[in-house]
Amino acid sequence: MILITDSGSTKCDWIAVDKNGEQLHEKIRTKGLNPAILKEKKLIKIIKKSDELMQFKDQVTHIFFYGAGCGTTNPKLILTGVLESIFTNAVVDVQEDTMAAVRATLNHNDEAAVVCILGTGSNCSYFDGHKLHQRVVSLGYTIMDDASGNYFGKELIKDYYYNNMPEDIKVAFEHKFNLDADYIKYNLYKQPNPNAYLASFAEFMFLNKDSEYIKRLIKSGIRVFTNNMIFQYKEELKTVPVHFAGSIAFFSETEIREVADELGFRVGNFERRPIEGLVAYHIKNM
Template identity: 55%
Template sequence: MILITDSGSTKSDWIALDANGKQLFKTRTRGMNPAILTPAELLDRLQESEDLVAHKNEVDQIFFYGAGCGTKGPRKALETLLVNYFHNSKVIVKEDTAAAVYAAVGDNPGVVCILGTGSNCCFSDGEHIEQRVVSLGYTLMDEASGNWYGKNLLRDYGFKNMPTELMNKFEAAYNMDPDYIKYNLYKQSNPNAFLARHAEFIFQNLEERYIKKLLRKGLRKFSRNMILQFREEIKSHEVHFVGSIAYFAQARIKQVAAEFGYEVGNIVRRPIEGLVDYHIKKLQKSV
């Protein structure tokens, strides 16, 4: 049995295949970001799925693509946990940018961006994936991500920089008690995912002028700081996007792309399906 995992900070999608590429089951756990969670917390989340618990001894290979796996320490910690849990399996852990590339362009070249709970950008030449910015975490980076938009919505609400009608709607949609917010930001394990939950408000109010302006603000920052790291590459390659933020913000992405001079390619909401197709093709070639 082969397990393929696409994990963000908010959720992890798991799909099991047999040796011929036939899907055996699909399941979901909370996000497994090893840069934020302890091994004990990661194990708790792994055990949330009855399917994973029931079939753990049948797994031969795991391809895990996840947020927080871009540096050696967290990646190794997660790899050790998975090897110990699925003790009959060979485990490969890669950063979520690899999943985004395989889902958006496969083995073709292109600039590929992630706009989900977090954000990232890379270039694939069809064989090698290159990142020119190493993430310093959601508090310093992650422009145009769910947690960045959630943080800015909360700030604008707090400073009363949001239109009154939207402030009322925001207050009705979320618990705005200051103690509740600070508890989740400073005493819970996934503050970035907590922030990202508030970004859903954007997609319920896409036609509001304030929302359009906020979307453009984040996408301009992301374009300037991340996409323009690949100034030469975007002259001859399209820029592809993966993630829920990207999917719902397509109109604004195309608007900002025109400002910065790059062409938008594929926009993929959930990379897991494309990721599975990529691995099935690899399996078929190896037969």
Template identity: 65%
Template sequence: MILIVDSGSTKADWMSVNSKENRLLGKIQTKGLNPAILNEKELQEIILSNPGLISHVSDVTHIFFYGAGCGTDKPKHLLKHVLETIFTHAKVEVQEDTMAAVRATINHENEAAIVCILGTGSNCSYFDGKSLYQRVESLGYTIMDDAAGNYYGKQLLRDYYFHHMPEALKISFSKKYDLEADTVKFNLYKQPNPNAYLASFAEFMFLHKDSTYIKNLIKQGLRKFSKNMVLQFSEEIKTVPVHFAGSIAFLSKEEIFEIAEEFNYKVGNIVKRPIEGLVTYHINQLHSWK
């Protein structure tokens, strides 16, 4: 059995196939496994708490894991160690989530493209048809995740507390979430995954997209992302498409096309979650094993 995993900081999708290219188990979802934020014990607990995964531990021969927080060696090796400890018969390959976005969005295996992630976090890379390149090293969600769910959640909280949010939206926002200062600070500073907590507020934007305030907020984030991330590939955008993956991207399609026109780049494919494309990719790769 082959396990294919697409993990953000909030959620992880697991799907399995066998050597006959049959899909098994269906999609299993767990909490996100971001090794840059979670420690070894926390990562283990998320996996071990899912009976659908644990009941098939001995059947798994390969794991292809794509995840947020796996772009540098130390967290990547931590997660690989955790997976190998649990799935003792499996060969484990861990790659950053950007490669999942590449394999899920490009139109053919050797297509060159700029590939962006807008989910709980954000990222942008250039794929030349063989290798992945980044020109900006990420310093994490507190500083660099423009246009991500956690970015928008932070902006909504700031605007609510600084009284920049329109009054009608403030009322709706306060009814939907517990915005007591002690609750917010507890979740931000004393609980794991503060980036996912911030991203949970982003849903509010897409429930109120008819608001001028919300539309401007979305576009403000996309402008920052385009300036800081997409335009690092200023030459490449002249000749290749810019693909997007992630829930924020999927729900902001209209605004992405609008901002892309402002910054003179061509939008390619936009997918909500890469898992289906990854399964197709790895099923195709099974032919090379035979």
């Protein structure tokens, strides 16, 4: 049995296939497994809490894990060790989530493209057809992650507290969320996964996209992301498309295309959930 796994900071999807590529179970979902944020004990607890995973853990021979927080050496080693300690018969391959986005969005294995992730967090890389290149080392949600779920969550909360929201949007925002200052600070500074907490506010944008305020907010975030991340690859952009993965990208497709026309880059594919594309990739390459 082979497990193909795509994990963000918020959620983690697992799909089991056999050596012929046949899916063996319904997709399994756990909480996100970001080793750059969560401690080893917490990672183990999340995995072991899944009865479905524990039911066939001894049958797993290979795990292809793609995840947020797996782009640097130490977190990657921690998660590899956690997976090997639970799935004791499996060969474990841990890759950063950017590679999942690459494999899920490319039109063919050796296509060159700039590939972006806009989900709970954000990232951008260039794939030359063989190798992944990153020109910015991510410093995480506190000071980076432009145009991500947690970025837009921060912008919404700030606009609410700075009285920069239109009145109708402000009333709707108050109705949907607990905006008590102490409650917000508790979740940001006392609870695990503050990035996922911030990202939970982003859904509000897509429920209110008829608002000019929301449209401006989304496009403003996309412009920041473009200037800081996509334009790291200005030379490559002359010949390759820009693909997007993640739910924020998927629901912001219209705004992304408008910003692309405005700033001059070519948009390629959109993939809301990279896991489907990953399964197709691994089946094709077995």
